[in-house]
Amino acid sequence: MKGIVKRGLGLAMVGCLAASMLSGCGKTPEPEKLVSSEKQENTGKDEKQKAKADTSKKVDLVFYLMGDAPNDMQAVQDKINERLLEEINATVTFNFTTWTDWQTKYNMILSSGEPCDLIYTANWIDYAKLCKNDAFTPLDELLPEYAPELWETISKDLWAQMKVDGKVYSVPSSKAEYTNVGVKYREDLRKKYSLPVPDSLANIEAYLGGVKEKEPTQGILLPVVNTSAFDYSLSSTMVLQAKYGWVNQAAMYGLAADYNNPSKLFNYWASDAFREDMKMMKRWADKGFWSKSVLSNSNIADAFENGQNVMVIDGENPAKYTGNLPRVEKDHPDWEVGYIPYAEMTGVAFANHATGNGTAIPSSSKNPERAAMALELLYTDQELNRLIQYGIEGSHYTIDENGLYVEGEKYDDYRNEGANTWNLRNPKISLLHRNDVKLNEIFDRLHTIAQKTKYPDANIIAGFIEVPDSYAAERAALSTVMVQYLAPIEAGLVPDVDAAIDTFLQKAEQAGLSKIQKEYTAQWEAYCNEYGYN
Numbered sequence: 001m002k003g004i005v006k007r008g009l010g011l012a013m014v015g016c017l018a019a020s021m022l023s024g025c026g027k028t029p030e031p032e033k034l035v036s037s038e039k040q041e042n043t044g045k046d047e048k049q050k051a052k053a054d055t056s057k058k059v060d061l062v063f064y065l066m067g068d069a070p071n072d073m074q075a076v077q078d079k080i081n082e083r084l085l086e087e088i089n090a091t092v093t094f095n096f097t098t099w100t101d102w103q104t105k106y107n108m109i110l111s112s113g114e115p116c117d118l119i120y121t122a123n124w125i126d127y128a129k130l131c132k133n134d135a136f137t138p139l140d141e142l143l144p145e146y147a148p149e150l151w152e153t154i155s156k157d158l159w160a161q162m163k164v165d166g167k168v169y170s171v172p173s174s175k176a177e178y179t180n181v182g183v184k185y186r187e188d189l190r191k192k193y194s195l196p197v198p199d200s201l202a203n204i205e206a207y208l209g210g211v212k213e214k215e216p217t218q219g220i221l222l223p224v225v226n227t228s229a230f231d232y233s234l235s236s237t238m239v240l241q242a243k244y245g246w247v248n249q250a251a252m253y254g255l256a257a258d259y260n261n262p263s264k265l266f267n268y269w270a271s272d273a274f275r276e277d278m279k280m281m282k283r284w285a286d287k288g289f290w291s292k293s294v295l296s297n298s299n300i301a302d303a304f305e306n307g308q309n310v311m312v313i314d315g316e317n318p319a320k321y322t323g324n325l326p327r328v329e330k331d332h333p334d335w336e337v338g339y340i341p342y343a344e345m346t347g348v349a350f351a352n353h354a355t356g357n358g359t360a361i362p363s364s365s366k367n368p369e370r371a372a373m374a375l376e377l378l379y380t381d382q383e384l385n386r387l388i389q390y391g392i393e394g395s396h397y398t399i400d401e402n403g404l405y406v407e408g409e410k411y412d413d414y415r416n417e418g419a420n421t422w423n424l425r426n427p428k429i430s431l432l433h434r435n436d437v438k439l440n441e442i443f444d445r446l447h448t449i450a451q452k453t454k455y456p457d458a459n460i461i462a463g464f465i466e467v468p469d470s471y472a473a474e475r476a477a478l479s480t481v482m483v484q485y486l487a488p489i490e491a492g493l494v495p496d497v498d499a500a501i502d503t504f505l506q507k508a509e510q511a512g513l514s515k516i517q518k519e520y521t522a523q524w525e526a527y528c529n530e531y532g533y534n
Contacts, residue, residue, distance in 0.1 A: 001120035003373040011487075041250055053146055059367045061374055062093050063118040064109055066192035069096045070418035072391060072410065079389050080378070088373045094419060110135045116362045117371040120423050121170040121357040123462045132465075136360040137368050138167045147376035153426070161354035170358035171375060178446040179317040179352050180343050181241065186211075186310045187338035199340050201242050204313065205280070208289050211310050220289045222303040237314045240268070241275045245348025249461055250524060253478075253516050254508075259348040260454040263528035265521050269505060278489050278497050285492025295492045303323075305331065318442040322435040323416060326407050341446060349449040353462040357422040382429045386415045388421050390414075390431065397431075405431040455533065464527045471519050473514025481507045 041298040069457050081091040097105045121127045195210040196203040240247050246259045254269030303309050303350050321339045343349035361371045390397045391414030398406045450457045485504040494500035
C-alpha cells in the first residue's frame with residue numbers, strides 16, 4: 001500500500017514496511033489510468049435511500065485516520081460537516097493516531113470502547129486478524145441498504161479481495177496502484193560529481209561515498225532505528241528488496257525467499273550473505289553515511305525534502321515520490337530528483353492488494369447506519385471527497401485551465417492527501433496532477449515487469465495470517481534479543497561484525513529462534529500450497 005506509507009528513510013526499522021510490500025495476494029487487474037473527471041453536480045443522497053434511514057436525530061461520528069493531522073484539519077472538517085448536516089444530519093470528527101506508538105494507539109481504539117464510527121484499515125495493520133477478532137462490523141448487508149451508491153462503486157473483484165471468512169469488513173480504495181518501493185536521490189549531485197547511477201547496492205554505496213567526499217558537511221542518510229519488537233531494518237528491507245525484489249514477513253524471524261519461489265524460505269540470518277550485508281552496513285556507518293547516534297534518532301519526516309539527506313533508500317513508493325516533487329520543485333528549483341524502483345534491479349513487481357487501504361466501521365460504533373451513509377458521501381460525492389483529499393479549493397489548492405491540481409498558497413497547511421486518506425481514493429472524481437503523468441509512466445514500467453514474473457501482479461504475502469500462539473513465549477524473548485543485539489549490528493555500530501553476529505545468533509537460539517522458524521515455515525508452506533505459490 002503504501003503507505004505507504006511517514007517512516008523508513010535511510011536505515012529505518014520500519015514497522016509499516018508491509019504498507020509497501022505486504023499488500024495482497026492473488027492477481028490484481030491492470031491499474032486503471034488516472035483521469036481527470038469532468039465537473040459533476042453534487043447529487044446528494046438518493047430519495048429512496050433517505051426514506052429507509054431515520055436521520056431525524058443528529059449524530060456525531062468519529063473517524064480515525066493514521067498519522068498526524070494537517071494544520072488546517074479543523075477548517076476542512078468544518079466545511080465537510082456543513083454538507084453532512086444537510087445530507088444526513090450528522091457531523092464527523094477526524095481523529096488521528098499520530099506516528100508515535102501508532103500501533104498501540106490503533107489497537108487501543110478498537111479494544112477500549114473509545115468512541116469510533118469509522119477507521120482506516122490495512123493489511124499491514126492486521127486487517128484480517130482484526131476481522132477474525134470481531135473488531136469490525138460486516139458490511140455485506142449494511143452497505144447495500146444504507147450506502148448503495150458506494151456498494152455499486154466498488155468492483156466485485158475488489159469486494160472479493162476484502163472478504164475474510166466470506167464477509168466484507170472494509171471499503172477499499174478503488175485506485176489501483178503499485179506501492180513497490182525504490183531509491184530516491186539527488187540526481188543533480190550525481191551529475192555534478194559524475195557519480196554512478198544508484199541502480200545496484202554497489203552503485204548506491206559509490207554514489208553516497210562520492211557525495212560524502214565532495215560535500216563532507218552534507219547529510220547523507222538520516223535514518224531512524226525503531227527498536228520496537230520485530231520492526232524491519234535497512235538490512236531486512238533495502239538489502240533484501242535490492243536482492244530479491246520483495247520482503248517476506250518472515251524477515252522478522254531471519255527468513256527470506258525468492259519471489260518466484262516463495263514457498264522455499266531460507267535462513268538469512270545464518271547465511272554468509274547476511275554477514276556480508278552487515279559488513280556493508282558497518283562500512284556505510286564507518287564512512288559517515290549516518291550518525292553514530294542512529295539508535296536514538298526519532299524524527300526523519302521530510303528529511304530529504306528539507307535537504308538533510310541526499311537519498312531515501314526505503315519506503316519511497318512511486319506515489320510518494322511523485323507526490324513530493326511539487327514541494328521539491330518549489331523549495332529547491334536548482335535540484336533534480338531521480339528515482340529508481342527496486343523492481344528495475346530485481347525483475348520483481350506486483351500491484352497493490354485491495355486490503356492495502358480501506359475503511360471499516362468498528363463493532364463498537366453506536367451509529368453504523370449513519371457511519372455507512374457518511375462514508376458513502378466522503379467516498380462518492382465530488383465536493384466532499386475533494387475536501388478531505390485536497391483541502392479547500394482556492395486556499396490549499398487551485399485547478400488550472402487544464403483541469404489539473406495546483407498547490408495553493410496554504411498548501412503546506414493541507415497538502416494533497418494531507419489527512420492520510422489513502423483509503424478514500426476514488427479515481428472517478430479525483431483531480432489529475434501534472435506529476436500523475438510521471439506516476440503513470442512508473443506504473444506502466446512496473447506493470448510490464450510484473451507480467452514477466454512467475455505470479456503476475458500477485459502480492460503473495462497479504463493473504464497469509466500468521467498464528468504465533470504456539471511460539472508466543474519464544475517470540476517475546478526473541479524480540480528482546482533483537483533490540484539488544486541485532487539493532488546495533490544492522491546500524492553498523494559493532495566493532496567486530498562476525499563476533500557480534502555469533503553472539504546474536506547464540507542469544508536468539510536461546511530465546512527459541514529454531515522453534516519459531518520451524519513453526520512459522522510450516523504455516524507459510526501450508527499457505528503457499530493452498531494458493532499455488534510453490
